[in-house]
Amino acid sequence: MPLTVQPWVKAPIVVDILRDMADRIRVLHKGIVVPTGEKLFVLRPPGGQRSLLNQSEIRAWLEARNYITVTPAEMTCAEQIVAFSAAEYVVGTIGAELTNIVFANNGIRLLGMTPYETQDDFFLDLVSHLHGKYFSLHGIAEEPEKHWNSAFTIPLADFDRFLGKFEAC
DSSP, X not given: OOSEETTTEEOHHHHHHHHHHHHHHHHHTTTOOOOOOSEEEEOOOTTSTTOBTTHHHHHHHHHTTTOEEEOGGGSOHHHHHHHHTTOSEEEEXXXXXXXXXXXXXXXXXEEEEEETTOOOHXXXXXXXXXXXXXXXXXXXXXXXXXXXXXXXXXOHHHHHHHHHHHHHO
């Protein structure tokens, strides 16, 4: 029987193994200095699937509200572990970069942004293993025919309203 059935199911032991590994890495790399905090905004590299077209606008909005921006694609594995270890609120576009929430504290709150047609069961399941809360905000696809792979936009007014609800939980 497999430990995971992607993208839907992750065995709890996988989370335990990753957290044990993270604890060892933090000890081995005590001197790592990276942006960290309770509130993180996770950037995706430009040009990939599910690009948030108004990412810079959302980033400025979040940074004005004390979110720290991290770009996992530019970090080592150890740096990613350290950056996410203090996080309580994480906001970002659904994708590989957000899997780093496994290194956050139990009770993590994740706000995942996606194009309208995306099923985001993977992150719902992962957050459930972390005893957290998952929020999903679906935006307007630039090319609806690409479905969940389309670039998309989240209207700032919608984002602001949703962020207030996200932070209130």
